[in-house]
Amino acid sequence: MVIYIAILIIFLILTVLNLAFLPRLKAAPPSNSFVSLLIPMRNEERNVESLIRNLKCLTHRSLEVIILDDGSTDQTSELLRKSIGDDPFFKVIAGKPLPEGWIGKVHACHQLSVEAKGEYLFFLDADVRIAPDTIEKVLAEMDRRRSGLITGFPRFPVKPLLGKLLVPFQHFLVFFHLPLVMANYTTFPAFTAAHGAFMFFKRDAYESIGGHQAVRSSLLEDVHITRLVKKKGWKATLINNTEDAVCHMYDTNREVWEGFLKNIYIGLGQNPFMVGVSSLFYFAFYFLPLPLFGYGIISLQEIYCLPLILVWAQTFIIDRTSNQSPHHFWLMPLASLALIAIMWASMLKRIRKQSYKWKGRSY
Incomplete structure (x- = not known):
C-alpha cells in the first residue's frame, strides 16, 4: 500500500x-495581420445564431469569416443567411460532394483553405465560442513562441451524464500524460496533442505540409496534421485557452x-x-x-x-x-x-x- x-x-x-509548461493566452495589442476564420458546418442549426452573434463581436478587424455548408439537411443554410445579413466580413460557400477516401470534416476544411486569403488560417468548429480579443491574443502568442500552429482544448460545459464523465477527460489525458515541455519546446512529432475545434495556422506552415489534403483519410486529423507541422520543422504550441474559448461539444449521451x-x-x-x-x-x-x-x-x-x-x-x-x-x-x-x-x-x-x-x- x-x-x-x-x-x-x-x-x-x-x-x-x-502544467507549468502550459501557456495561457495574454492580453495583446491590435494587429494588422490578415486572418481567415474558417468554419465547417454540417447540420448545425442549433449553433448558427449564437455562433454568428459571437463572431460579430470579434475586435480583430483585418479578418474574413468563411463558412462552408457541408451538405446540411436541416435549417443551417437558411439560418446562416438570416443571421449574417449583409455583414461584409462573412462569406458562405456550399460544400462539394465528398470524394472517396476523404473524411467529411477534413474535406470541408480543405475547401475552406482554398477559399482563404489570409496570412493566418484559423479553423474553428461551429460549437465553439471565443472571447472578442482571442485572435489578437493568439497572434501575439504565435509570434512570442515562433510557432507555425497554435491549438488548445477549450472549456467544455457538459449536460448529459456520459458527457460529464468523458468530455473533461480530454484535459486530464493531455495534461497528465503529455510531457508539455517536449510538446511546446521541441518539434518531436511523438509529443503531440491538438484539438480540431481550435487550430490557428501560420499559412506558410499549413501549406508546407500540403494542408488538410495530407490527412484526407484521418478521423484524428487534428493530431495527424500537427505531427506533420512538426515534421516540417515548425513548432506547434498547445495553449490553455479555456478562458478564451468554450466548446459545447455534445447535447446527448448518444x-x-x-x-x-x-x-x-x-x-x-x-x-x-x-x-x-x-x-x-x-x-x-x-x-x-x-x-x-x-x-x-x-x-x-x-x-x-x-x-x-x-x-x-x-x-x-x-x-x-x-x-x-x-x-x-x-x-x-x-x-x-x-x-x-x-x-x-x-x-x-x-x-x-x-x-x-x-x-x-x-x-
Whole structure:
C-alpha cells in the first residue's frame, strides 16, 4: 500500500510540474495581420445564431469569416443567411460532394483553405465560442513562441451524464500524460496533442505540409496534421485557452458515445496492447481507490482512504487549470470506468470491421 500511495503522489507532483509548461493566452495589442476564420458546418442549426452573434463581436478587424455548408439537411443554410445579413466580413460557400477516401470534416476544411486569403488560417468548429480579443491574443502568442500552429482544448460545459464523465477527460489525458515541455519546446512529432475545434495556422506552415489534403483519410486529423507541422520543422504550441474559448461539444449521451467511439481507438494507435495497458492502468490507479476508500471507512484504517484523496487532488488541479466544473473531480473513478468501456467498444468495432457513424456519415 505504501508503494501504491507513493506512485499516486508521484503522479500528482508530475502533473503540477507539467502544467507549468502550459501557456495561457495574454492580453495583446491590435494587429494588422490578415486572418481567415474558417468554419465547417454540417447540420448545425442549433449553433448558427449564437455562433454568428459571437463572431460579430470579434475586435480583430483585418479578418474574413468563411463558412462552408457541408451538405446540411436541416435549417443551417437558411439560418446562416438570416443571421449574417449583409455583414461584409462573412462569406458562405456550399460544400462539394465528398470524394472517396476523404473524411467529411477534413474535406470541408480543405475547401475552406482554398477559399482563404489570409496570412493566418484559423479553423474553428461551429460549437465553439471565443472571447472578442482571442485572435489578437493568439497572434501575439504565435509570434512570442515562433510557432507555425497554435491549438488548445477549450472549456467544455457538459449536460448529459456520459458527457460529464468523458468530455473533461480530454484535459486530464493531455495534461497528465503529455510531457508539455517536449510538446511546446521541441518539434518531436511523438509529443503531440491538438484539438480540431481550435487550430490557428501560420499559412506558410499549413501549406508546407500540403494542408488538410495530407490527412484526407484521418478521423484524428487534428493530431495527424500537427505531427506533420512538426515534421516540417515548425513548432506547434498547445495553449490553455479555456478562458478564451468554450466548446459545447455534445447535447446527448448518444452524441458523446459516438464522438468518442470514432476517435479513441485511433488515438491509441489502433493497438490492442495499448487498450489493455491503458485499461489496467486506469482501473488500478483511478477506479480501485474508490473501493479502497470504502474499505478504509468501514475498517477505520485511514491509509486506505489516501489513494482516492490523491486521485481527487490530481483531478481537481487539472479541472481548475482547465476551468472545468469544480465538482467534476468527484466523478473520476466512474469516469475511468467509462473511459475503459469506450476504449474496448471502439477497439471491438474496428476489429469487427464495423463503421463508425458521425453526423449522418459512416467511416
